[in-house]
Amino acid sequence: PRNASRGDDGVVRLAGVDVRELAERYGTPLFVMDEADFRARCAEHARAFGDPTLVHYASKAFLSVEVARWVAQEGLSLDVCSGGELAVALRADFPPERIALHGNNKSVAELAAAVEAGVGAVVVDSYFEIARLDQIARDRGVVQPVMIRVTVGVEAHTHEFIATAHEDQKFGFSLSSGDAAEAAGRVIKAEGLSLVGLHSHIGSQIFDANGFEVAARRVIELVAQLRDKHGPELLDTLSTVDLGGGLGIAYTPDDDPPPPAFLAEQLRTIVSKECEHNDLPMPKIAVEPGRAIVGPGTVTLYEVGTIKDVELDAGLSRRYVSVDGGMSDNIRTALYDAVYDCRLVSRAAEHDSAAVLCRVVGKHCEAGDVVVRDCWLPADLAPGDLIAVAATGAYCYVMASGYNRLPRPAVVAVTDGTSRPLLRRETEDDLLRLEVS
Numbered sequence: 197p198r199n200a201s202r203g204d205d206g207v208v209r210l211a212g213v214d215v216r217e218l219a220e221r222y223g224t225p226l227f228v229m230d231e232a233d234f235r236a237r238c239a240e241h242a243r244a245f246g247d248p249t250l251v252h253y254a255s256k257a258f259l260s261v262e263v264a265r266w267v268a269q270e271g272l273s274l275d276v277c278s279g280g281e282l283a284v285a286l287r288a289d290f291p292p293e294r295i296a297l298h299g300n301n302k303s304v305a306e307l308a309a310a311v312e313a314g315v316g317a318v319v320v321d322s323y324f325e326i327a328r329l330d331q332i333a334r335d336r337g338v339v340q341p342v343m344i345r346v347t348v349g350v351e352a353h354t355h356e357f358i359a360t361a362h363e364d365q366k367f368g369f370s371l372s373s374g375d376a377a378e379a380a381g382r383v384i385k386a387e388g389l390s391l392v393g394l395h396s397h398i399g400s401q402i403f404d405a406n407g408f409e410v411a412a413r414r415v416i417e418l419v420a421q422l423r424d425k426h427g428p429e430l431l432d433t434l435s436t437v438d439l440g441g442g443l444g445i446a447y448t449p450d451d452d453p454p455p456p457a458f459l460a461e462q463l464r465t466i467v468s469k470e471c472e473h474n475d476l477p478m479p480k481i482a483v484e485p486g487r488a489i490v491g492p493g494t495v496t497l498y499e500v501g502t503i504k505d506v507e508l509d510a511g512l513s514r515r516y517v518s519v520d521g522g523m524s525d526n527i528r529t530a531l532y533d534a535v536y537d538c539r540l541v542s543r544a545a546e547h548d549s550a551a552v553l554c555r556v557v558g559k560h561c562e563a564g565d566v567v568v569r570d571c572w573l574p575a576d577l578a579p580g581d582l583i584a585v586a587a588t589g590a591y592c593y594v595m596a597s598g599y600n601r602l603p604r605p606a607v608v609a610v611t612d613g614t615s616r617p618l619l620r621r622e623t624e625d626d627l628l629r630l631e632v633s
């Protein structure tokens with residue numbers, strides 16, 4: 197987080213709040229969000245793209261009612277991809293016209309809830325959905341604005357599980373097969389729908405702008421093709437090109453992601469060139485950053501429980517540091533081979549304490565339960581110490597499980613020397629609440 201600092205006593209303060217105080221008050225594991233960092237990244241994206249409403253914060257990365265309020269106050273729009281995320285947004289009184297609903301298999305109930313809430317766009321992803329949504333809108337006597345999710349056929353350089361624009365995967369209408377143009381035709385004909393944009397999302401944790409540029413170019417070509425087929429009046433409503441999320445962040449000091457302003461500039465250049473070439477007016481360029489807004493400003497605090505040195509071959513050994521959470525609060529290391537960095541934060545290391553290569557592991561009953569595969573921690577690290585894993589704001593809490601019946605951690609916000617809970621820790625009563633007998 198931007199507002200993390202280590203005092204003369206070696207103790208880390210997050211937005212001025214002592215980590216020991218946070219652990220004492222809320223327990224560990226604990227997600228600590230630097231509110232100012234989150235808001236600053238919202239503002240940075242808004243500035244880069246010239247209009248805050250063109251930046252849709254991707255709630256899947258992390259959402260709570262209060263965070264939805266921060267996003268609303270910063271003037272951004274919101275991308276939701278389920279009835280649950282929509283419900284959180286509506287509970288926060290998020291302006292519905294600034295919400296877009298995504299998903300490859302939205303239920304009828306989810307579509308109906310979105311239409312009834314008056315969301316600004318539904319991003320349609322299949323022919324079945326176009327027909328369903330049209331029916332739902334007509335039944336209610338409204339015209340629902342729609343974007344079409346286009347599969348642009350880009351191989352994004354990221355983990356296979358989170359790349360989404362190559363042909364052989366479940367999302368979107370293929371450009372190359374003509375499905376995207378066919379889907380647009382059906383939306384244009386549907387009485388209950390109005391085509392307002394084309395959407396592409398190429399993947400996540402991406403560091404170079406090339407994939408976005410190729411996507412932008414192909415989407416603009418499709419706009420031109422649709423104009424030629426359906427007439428220039430189409431452009432009165434079809435005015436947005438949404439290039440999705442995916443901008444990468446630094447998980448360790450070695451990562452060097454491009455700033456949002458750089459990406460925005462690249463996209464504007466490529467889109468305007470392509471529009472000129474096709475004699476099109478400049479569209480609005482929207483994006484959907486999740487990780488790049490919420491990722492960097494959050495840390496997970498864990499308490500060290502046990503430490504074990506395990507002998508490897510050739511006289512080497514590995515130090516296993518076990519913490520009080522694990523793959524239930526951060527599945528990303530196990531699932532994507534994600535690399536994290538962590539530090540001792542509750543005190544300074546002894547002066548003569550060398551750094552030891554450690555593996556930070558959780559308390560779950562399986563060997564793959566690794567939080568940080570390799571990191572250097574002081575040799576005098578001891579049970580009771582607090583360590584912090586950096587950049588855990590995106591896709592950690594929201595992918596948390598109750599594996600081994602561990603309660604989900606609390607999430608707290610820190611601002612100007614004070615802390616307050618956003619989501620309380622699960623309790624054993626919560627775990628037992630679902631039991632029927």
Ligand code: LLP
Nearest residue numbers: 254397400401441442443484485486487591
């Ligand atoms: N828009 C759409 C349509 C998306 O599918 C996603 C992410 C985003 C925006 C936001 O992407 P971001 O800016 O956060 O990269 N669980 C994985 C990430 C999956 C992302 C899924 N879609 C992870 O932990 O890395």
